Amino acid sequence: MTEKKVSLLEGFKAFLTRGNVIDLAVAVVIGAAFTNIVNAVVKGVINPLVGAFGTQDLDSYSSCLQGPCTTDPKTGEMDGIEILWGSVLSAALSFLITAAVVYFLMVLPMAKYLARRAASQAAKEGVRETLEVSELEVLKEIRDALVAQRTGGVPGSAGPGSGEGPGAAGGEAAGPRADR
Numbered sequence: 789m790t791e792k793k794v795s796l797l798e799g800f801k802a803f804l805t806r807g808n809v810i811d812l813a814v815a816v817v818i819g820a821a822f823t824n825i826v827n828a829v830v831k832g833v834i835n836p837l838v839g840a841f842g843t844q845d846l847d848s849y850s851s852c853l854q855g856p857c858t859t860d861p862k863t864g865e866m867d868g869i870e871i872l873w874g875s876v877l878s879a880a881l882s883f884l885i886t887a888a889v890v891y892f893l894m895v896l897p898m899a900k901y902l903a904r905r906a907a908s909q910a911a912k913e914g915v916r917e918t919l920e921v922s923e924l925e926v927l928k929e930i931r932d933a934l935v936a937q938r939t940g941g942v943p944g945s946a947g948p949g950s951g952e953g954p955g956a957a958g959g960e961a962a963g964p965r966a967d968r
Contacts, residue, residue: 822886822889823886826882826885826886826889827882829885830878830881830882830885834846834881834885835878845874846874846875846877846878846881847872847874847875847878848874849872849873849874849877850870850871850872850873850874851870851871851873852868852869852870852871853868853869853870853871854868854869856868857869857870
């Protein structure tokens with residue numbers, strides 16, 4: 789048995805043309821563009837609001853962990869250990885804003901859409917099931933009518949003891965005999 793080997797180029801082409809790879813690439817590009825919007829909101833709206841209580845630039849918030857945090861004007865080196873917690877706060881705010889916008893503008897509407905779609909699909913399944921049940925009832929009525937025509941009896945009379953079916957032997961009715 790010979791196995792057909794997929795060439796490296798064909799495998800790469802198959803990888804690139806998968807739907808999830810294309811979706812991921814689009815998401816990365818949109819995410820990069822969206823990052824610029826979030827950064828503009830943080831710098832243009834959030835930082836001025838924080839500036840009402842202090843400085844407008846969150847990056848300038850810092851604390852000195854050890855020694856006086858002074859910069860030597862000649863060398864530009866920092867004396868002491870400075871913790872830049874303002875940068876962390878700015879990044880955390882950017883993350884929270886991004887997460888909120890993604891949730892409220894993308895995830896929540898998509899979840900509502902999918903829930904409506906699932907409810908619609910469930911309703912269609914219910915209608916289909918009802919149709920299947922009604923078709924089954926119609927088929928049963930047709931069967932009963934055909935049995936009644938064949939036996940000359942009343943529709944629905946074919947059953948145990950009617951002379952039809954596996955319990956009857958040679959056209960005799962199943963059940964107690966009259967000659968006993």
